[in-house]
Amino acid sequence: MNFPVLSVITFTPLVAALIILLLPANRKNAARAVALAAAAFALILSVWVYFTYDQAAAGYQFIEKYDWLPVLGISLHFGVDGISTPLVLLTGVVMFTGVLISWGDDHPHVMAGIQDRPREFFAFLFVLATGVFGVFVSLDLFMLIFFYDIAVFPMYLLIVIWGWNVTREYAAMKLTLYLLIGSIVSLAGILVMFIVQFQNTGILSFDMLVMENAGFSSSFQILWFLPVFLGFAVLGGIWPFHNWSPDGHVAAPTAVSMFHAGVLMKLGAFAALRVGIMLLPEGAKYWQWLIMACAAIAVVYGAYIAFVQMDFKYMVGFSSVSHMGLVMLGFSTLNREGLLGSGLQMFSHGAMTALFFAVVGMIYDRAHTRQIPELGGMSKVMPFAAVGFIIGGLVSMGMPLFSGFIAEFPIFLGVWREQWLVAVVSSISIVITAGYILRNVRQVFFGELPEKLAGHLTDITVMDKLAIAMLCIFMVLIGLYPNFMVPMVQTGVDYILRLLGGS
Amino acid sequence: MFSSTMFASILPEILILLVGMVILIVEPFWKEEKRRNVGWLTAGGLLAAMVICLLVARPGEPTSTLGGMVRFDWLGFFLKMLFMFSAAVTALLMMDHERLGARGEAYILLLASLIGMNLMAVSSDLIMLFLAIETASIPLYVLSGFMLGDDRSTEAGFKYLLFGILTTTVMLYGFSLVFGFSGTTDMYQLAEMFRVGAITPLAAFAILALILVGIGFKVAFVPFHFWSPDVYEGAPTPIAGFLSTASKAAGYAVLLRLFFIAFPEPSLSNSWTITLAVIAAVTMTVGNLLALPQKNIKRLLAYSSVAHTGYTLIGVVALTQLGAASVVFYLAAYILTNLLAFGIAMAYSKVTGLENIQDYAGLSRRSPWLGLMMLTAFLSLTGMPPFGGFVAKVVVFAAGIEAGYTWLVLIGVVNSVIGAYYYLNTLKFVYLYRMPNEDEENHPIPLTSPYAIALVALTIGVILIGTAFAPWFNWSDAGALNLF
Numbered sequence: 009m010n011f012p013v014l015s016v017i018t019f020t021p022l023v024a025a026l027i028i029l030l031l032p033a034n035r036k037n038a039a040r041a042v043a044l045a046a047a048a049f050a051l052i053l054s055v056w057v058y059f060t061y062d063q064a065a066a067g068y069q070f071i072e073k074y075d076w077l078p079v080l081g082i083s084l085h086f087g088v089d090g091i092s093t094p095l096v097l098l099t100g101v102v103m104f105t106g107v108l109i110s111w112g113d114d115h116p117h118v119m120a121g122i123q124d125r126p127r128e129f130f131a132f133l134f135v136l137a138t139g140v141f142g143v144f145v146s147l148d149l150f151m152l153i154f155f156y157d158i159a160v161f162p163m164y165l166l167i168v169i170w171g172w173n174v175t176r177e178y179a180a181m182k183l184t185l186y187l188l189i190g191s192i193v194s195l196a197g198i199l200v201m202f203i204v205q206f207q208n209t210g211i212l213s214f215d216m217l218v219m220e221n222a223g224f225s226s227s228f229q230i231l232w233f234l235p236v237f238l239g240f241a242v243l244g245g246i247w248p249f250h251n252w253s254p255d256g257h258v259a260a261p262t263a264v265s266m267f268h269a270g271v272l273m274k275l276g277a278f279a280a281l282r283v284g285i286m287l288l289p290e291g292a293k294y295w296q297w298l299i300m301a302c303a304a305i306a307v308v309y310g311a312y313i314a315f316v317q318m319d320f321k322y323m324v325g326f327s328s329v330s331h332m333g334l335v336m337l338g339f340s341t342l343n344r345e346g347l348l349g350s351g352l353q354m355f356s357h358g359a360m361t362a363l364f365f366a367v368v369g370m371i372y373d374r375a376h377t378r379q380i381p382e383l384g385g386m387s388k389v390m391p392f393a394a395v396g397f398i399i400g401g402l403v404s405m406g407m408p409l410f411s412g413f414i415a416e417f418p419i420f421l422g423v424w425r426e427q428w429l430v431a432v433v434s435s436i437s438i439v440i441t442a443g444y445i446l447r448n449v450r451q452v453f454f455g456e457l458p459e460k461l462a463g464h465l466t467d468i469t470v471m472d473k474l475a476i477a478m479l480c481i482f483m484v485l486i487g488l489y490p491n492f493m494v495p496m497v498q499t500g501v502d503y504i505l506r507l508l509g510g511s
Numbered sequence: 512m513f514s515s516t517m518f519a520s521i522l523p524e525i526l527i528l529l530v531g532m533v534i535l536i537v538e539p540f541w542k543e544e545k546r547r548n549v550g551w552l553t554a555g556g557l558l559a560a561m562v563i564c565l566l567v568a569r570p571g572e573p574t575s576t577l578g579g580m581v582r583f584d585w586l587g588f589f590l591k592m593l594f595m596f597s598a599a600v601t602a603l604l605m606m607d608h609e610r611l612g613a614r615g616e617a618y619i620l621l622l623a624s625l626i627g628m629n630l631m632a633v634s635s636d637l638i639m640l641f642l643a644i645e646t647a648s649i650p651l652y653v654l655s656g657f658m659l660g661d662d663r664s665t666e667a668g669f670k671y672l673l674f675g676i677l678t679t680t681v682m683l684y685g686f687s688l689v690f691g692f693s694g695t696t697d698m699y700q701l702a703e704m705f706r707v708g709a710i711t712p713l714a715a716f717a718i719l720a721l722i723l724v725g726i727g728f729k730v731a732f733v734p735f736h737f738w739s740p741d742v743y744e745g746a747p748t749p750i751a752g753f754l755s756t757a758s759k760a761a762g763y764a765v766l767l768r769l770f771f772i773a774f775p776e777p778s779l780s781n782s783w784t785i786t787l788a789v790i791a792a793v794t795m796t797v798g799n800l801l802a803l804p805q806k807n808i809k810r811l812l813a814y815s816s817v818a819h820t821g822y823t824l825i826g827v828v829a830l831t832q833l834g835a836a837s838v839v840f841y842l843a844a845y846i847l848t849n850l851l852a853f854g855i856a857m858a859y860s861k862v863t864g865l866e867n868i869q870d871y872a873g874l875s876r877r878s879p880w881l882g883l884m885m886l887t888a889f890l891s892l893t894g895m896p897p898f899g900g901f902v903a904k905v906v907v908f909a910a911g912i913e914a915g916y917t918w919l920v921l922i923g924v925v926n927s928v929i930g931a932y933y934y935l936n937t938l939k940f941v942y943l944y945r946m947p948n949e950d951e952e953n954h955p956i957p958l959t960s961p962y963a964i965a966l967v968a969l970t971i972g973v974i975l976i977g978t979a980f981a982p983w984f985n986w987s988d989a990g991a992l993n994l995f
Contacts, residue, residue: 033879077981079988080906128879150905154896161895164935165886168943177943181935188931192924199909200917 054100090500194239233291237284243276254325262369306333346422385457530556538615550606667745682725729762752853795821844899899976
């Protein structure tokens with residue numbers, strides 16, 4: 009038996025959460041140190057998984073399987089493929105940088121990071137991280153939905169306790185109810201799939217690798233694809249169910265926004281792909297047009313709404329809707345280019361949006377405003393953050409040499425192959441994105457520092473800089489050297505295409 | 512005449528009786544300030560009884576004993592263990608109740624009721640069943656109104672008594688009709704009577720309706736639910752917890768055995784399953800909607816427990832082995848979770864004297880561990896992993912879908928979301944809001960040892976059912992197998 013690396017990655021945050029809870033409440037730095045150590049450990053292991061994944065062999069690797077409830081065919085079945093390996097890495101990176109950002113700065117003018125009850129904060133955040141890792145590595149549907157829900161509910165507490173005190177109660181409840189409806193509708197769909205598989209084949213199993221051969225009839229797939237896919241896609245921020253996302257992002261504390269936009273939205277997209285498209289391919293083909301339309305609307309509409317925002321964080325929140333729309337758009341093509349682009353975009357957007365939220369959080373903690381017109385000249389105070397944001401902005405606009413280009417180009421290519429009109433319409437978003445990114449970079453980071461802010465702003469901490477640098481490295485690395493990730497995702501896409509019948 | 516099976520089949524009840532007798536003998540000799548220790552004696556005695564039964568009185572093949580009055584099988588045994596566990600926890604929670612704690616007779620009544628519940632789980636004869644139900648109910652009438660001079664408690668006891676007597680009488684009338692038509696009171700023979708058509712479908716349906724009234728009162732489904740918020744609010748909190756868990760589960764035990772054994776005939780079951788399906792849908796919806804505006808935590812839990820009755824009914828409606836197993840599993844998860852919730856309410860009001868939801872503001876700062884336990888209880892009620900409520904809900908829904916009740920499951924799905932709103936809203940008070948002066952550190956919530964033991968054990972139990980769920984489900988499944 010090999011080293012069970014995936015379960016160690018998955019349960020490291022949970023164990024860390026328990027240790028953190030057992031610390032005395034006043035030892036704030038001890039809680040932070042444990043959190044950082046656990047995050048570093050998970051990061052190292054996920055990097056190790058990424059580099060030891062055998063791309064030539066492809067398929068699911070690092071498989072672990074333990075029977076959990078054999079009577080109902082539930083097993084703890086872990087494994088990663090070319091799609092989920094980058095996402096595990098992404099989770100490791102965002103978790104580590106999220107802890108760095110939350111370390112905070114207790115300078116009296118700043119009070120950045122988490123100062124109130126950090127013990128509970130890190131414990132809940134890490135329970136959530138376990139859920140996220142669990143979804144990415146689970147090959148068992150029951151365990152997938154189990155971890156999925158674990159990833160959803162701590163969000164309520166994280167936002168409601170440590171969030172922005174103006175909208176947090178409203179936003180947290182809205183977010184949780186949206187996601188809960190999504191997850192429980194998907195759960196109903198999954199149970200129906202489970203029962204129908206049993207009736208078709210006589211096999212009682214939640215195992216997805218088994219369920220791929222369940223022989224669901226076309227009419228069944230067409231009926232149940234939408235509840236399952238859309239239920240998960242709610243968390244992926246698909247239009248018209250995206251409404252929770254900007255509110256939730258804005259109300260959440262910085263690290264939670266990073267986690268949420270960076271990783272959790274990928275969770276929804278990933279589960280929609282893994283359960284919706286891969287297990288119900290006929291349904292996916294039937295509803296392709298609908299998903300494509302919703303995604304295209306999300307792409308353009310999200311970008312447009314982001315363009316008119318005056319609140320910096322809302323702008324980033326809506327840009328997430330737009331970029332996650334691209335992921336869904338890639339899914340909806342059901343062809344090689346589109347799926348490849350989506351796989352890359354999930355990673356690229358995760359790193360980019362985590363960076364955005366980190367920088368926005370740093371600015372807000374110091375300037376105490378997020379209104380774009382009230383900000384200015386930030387590059388003089390925090391040059392490092394400015395550079396980071398600009399790199400993120402270039403990724404967001406899809407500039408060549410950055411990961412955004414590597415991801416978005418194949419998506420548009422794939423869409424063009426399916427339906428050129430949609431490609432034309434959704435590519436408008438690139439222009440709008442360039443518009444709001446450039447405008448905000450100029451307004452927030454350049455120009456004169458407003459008088460109100462001059463004097464008492466401080467630079468970001470070393471921890472913050474480290475976090476920004478880490479996120480930037482991945483975006484530039486993929487842009488300059490696409491081979492870092494493209495072949496890996498390619499192996500995952502090949503597998504999906506086989507399930508779709510080699511279209 | 513006398514066999515060891517006979518003895519083993521009622522060993523739990525014999526041991527409970529022994530514990531009660533020991534209490535009766537010992538308690539008068541204890542000084543007033545030491546009388547609270549009767550709670551330790553009760554809980555310890557019950558746990559010891561459970562261990563003894565698990566060691567020597569486990570059932571083998573299902574058999575009828577004691578002249579066909581009692582069925583000795585896993586279903587009954589597993590449920591008995593659940594009831595005894597919840598009575599032990601209730602005894603611990605009673606210890607520091609100012610009006611119950613030092614009164615030996617309260618514990619005796621609890622044990623008497625427990626014996627009745629245990630027999631409800633195993634009765635295979637209608638006469639035995641009726642006696643068991645009455646044995647379980649009468650002590651609870653007394654306990655609900657135990658706080659003399661307290662108007663709400665008196666009201667609770669009286670309301671429970673009147674409503675209980677009324678519905679039980681209606682049920683008894685149903686039983687008498689059964690006997691009149693078929694000439695037997697044995698459930699297993701009754702099934703045969705229905706099979707050969709000795710009772711016309713119309714008469715059978717009337718009988719079923721009458722019996723459902725009595726059971727509906729026990730498990731509190733709509734329209735027989737409206738006693739529960741008033742009684743839970745007025746009754747002493749530990750008793751309310753016991754009413755909402757063991758007492759309700761005992762009702763389900765009867766529902767399972769009576770309906771799965773005596774009335775499974777398709778010509779008959781089609782009519783009652785659809786009736787129960789509609790009742791289930793209405794029950795969960797009404798429970799959840801009425802829970803939304805509640806201000807008092809006990810009333811909130813009362814309506815939430817009505818909603819959970821609705822979810823559990825899905826498993827009964829399914830009328831399959833998975834359905835029965837899911838009901839038993841749901842009961843196990845629900846008993847632990849709800850006892851935890853009531854235990855916290857008890858511990859909190861013991862220190863603060865308050866039981867409105869808004870009074871829970873600042874709880875997580877006053878006592879982080881109590882806050883986490885409340886989080887566990889309420890998220891489990893919401894149906895969130897890794898707590899028991901999640902797995903329970905999944906198996907119940909799976910059973911519903913397997914039996915073709917997808918519409919009912921979808922109603923359950925919608926209801927889970929409504930439920931999430933008020934559970935999370937309560938947690939918002941616990942975690943977000945603060946006390947008026949923001950001086951939580953000056954208002955700690957010390958837990959006395961009975962509370963600490965009971966609550967920690969329940970919390971661990973809720974998490975265990977939600978993660979290592981295999982053994983629990985296998986036991987439930989073994990019990991369910993006895994019904995087919």
